[in-house]
Amino acid sequence: xxxxxxxxxxxxxxxxxxxxxxxxxxxxxxxxxxxxxxxxxxxxxxxxxxxxxxxxxxxxxxxxxxxxxxxxxxxxxxxxxxxxxxxxxxxxxxxxxxxxxxxxxxxxxxxxxxxxxxxxxxxxxxxxxxxxxxxxxxxxxxxxxxxxxxxxxxxxxxxxxxxxxxxxxxxxxxxxxxxxxxxxxxxxxxxxxxxxxxxxxxxxxxxxxxxxxxxxxxxxxxxxxxxxxxxxxxxxxxxxxxxxxxxxxxxxxxxxxxxxxxxxxxxxxxxxxxxxxxxxxxxxxxxxxxxxxxxxxxxxxxxxxxxxxxxxxxxxxxxxxxxxxxxxxxxxxxxxxxxxxxxxxxxxxxxxxxxxxxxxxxxxxxxxxxxxxxxxxxxxxxxxxxxxxxxxxxxxxxxxxxxxxxxxxxxxxxxxxxxxxxxxxxxxx
Ligand code: PMP
Numbered sequence: 001x002x003x004x005x006x007x008x009x010x011x012x013x014x015x016x017x018x019x020x021x022x023x024x025x026x027x028x029x030x031x032x033x034x035x036x037x038x039x040x041x042x043x044x045x046x047x048x049x050x051x052x053x054x055x056x057x058x059x060x061x062x063x064x065x066x067x068x069x070x071x072x073x074x075x076x077x078x079x080x081x082x083x084x085x086x087x088x089x090x091x092x093x094x095x096x097x098x099x100x101x102x103x104x105x106x107x108x109x110x111x112x113x114x115x116x117x118x119x120x121x122x123x124x125x126x127x128x129x130x131x132x133x134x135x136x137x138x139x140x141x142x143x144x145x146x147x148x149x150x151x152x153x154x155x156x157x158x159x160x161x162x163x164x165x166x167x168x169x170x171x172x173x174x175x176x177x178x179x180x181x182x183x184x185x186x187x188x189x190x191x192x193x194x195x196x197x198x199x200x201x202x203x204x205x206x207x208x209x210x211x212x213x214x215x216x217x218x219x220x221x222x223x224x225x226x227x228x229x230x231x232x233x234x235x236x237x238x239x240x241x242x243x244x245x246x247x248x249x250x251x252x253x254x255x256x257x258x259x260x261x262x263x264x265x266x267x268x269x270x271x272x273x274x275x276x277x278x279x280x281x282x283x284x285x286x287x288x289x290x291x292x293x294x295x296x297x298x299x300x301x302x303x304x305x306x307x308x309x310x311x312x313x314x315x316x317x318x319x320x321x322x323x324x325x326x327x328x329x330x331x332x333x334x335x336x337x338x339x340x341x342x343x344x345x346x347x348x349x350x351x352x353x354x355x356x357x358x359x360x361x362x363x364x365x366x367x368x369x370x371x372x373x374x375x376x377x378x379x380x381x382x383x384x385x386x387x388x389x390x391x392x393x394x395x396x397x398x399x400x401x402x403x404x405x406x407x408x409x410x411x412x413x414x415x416x417x418x419x420x421x422x423x424x425x426x427x428x429x
Pocket of ligand 1: 109110112138140141206241242268
């Protein structure tokens, strides 16, 4: 009860101070005060299993990352117009993890800025303005990206140069035609831009289609869409803000499972484990025109502290074998969830790659009818049982399971056990 009173008071204060645009998760907002590994703790010291946070990817408050931050902050932090070893060492390390075609790295503070810069580079390179995104995508907060983020809902007007295309849906589409249909969407969008006197500058997609409801199969389905945008003179921008840095298990990057090499790759969230560092990698030939015609200066982007943090995050991913862990535990968790589906009619589909998992809840299995109301009850029921996750997709009917990569089989079992209990209650209630 104290918890509810405290939450209500904090929420009222938050609305008064921060204004009306913010939202919180859950019927009862959650108020953590400390984090460690896969756990968040409230003021009473109760542990909550974090099955949602892909920012704290190497685990909350990882000591190696915290020490790197503190050490560099105590030594030097400046803007990025001075020479510094840190940014170069990190750029070398990052580029070595990407296909060799991507020769330059640039740094920002947020994924939004990375996508915004990618868009400017693509538009300068192609001389075109058109941008193609999927129909429930999210790509960022800037004006140029909010107008290309239909998941923001009715309050956002899709930009006049932006076209949305149907997102892939491995649950409802024939796997053999999924790639073809996506590419047809791209070609139709290009044609529509041309009918309005525009050319396509870029196809921008989150390579696991996180906000479209998560779609990772069949591997390779992105290829034809990438060919379609290039055939029209546009570039392919892979938004790796969600899947990047090992989460999908079999590779460091979501695009890799499709066997494509993007023209630009944008990075964010897990790159700094919570510290605001983001960036992009780009093919030099795509970057050239922007370098001639524009200049780039980002006060904080690529500063010594951010680079020390980002480098420490890579140390942990490599040192603790987190990509392999994402692969193994992700596989195990999907298997457990599929077994759970044998006992719960409401589970229509379990999908994903590594530790990026979608579990779709349906009102009718045969019809595959999305059940947003049940999904909301399950998300809130799990929160009451101290397991944190959320929902995704245009119908908000898929659980989005995306824990820190230090998630173990024991954590997976705890999640499945809680989900079993909550599904039993939620369906009965
Ligand atoms: N792209 C994708 C796919 C994202 O999910 C997000 C954030 N949710 C962004 C870009 C924007 O990143 P940021 O919030 O760091 O600006």
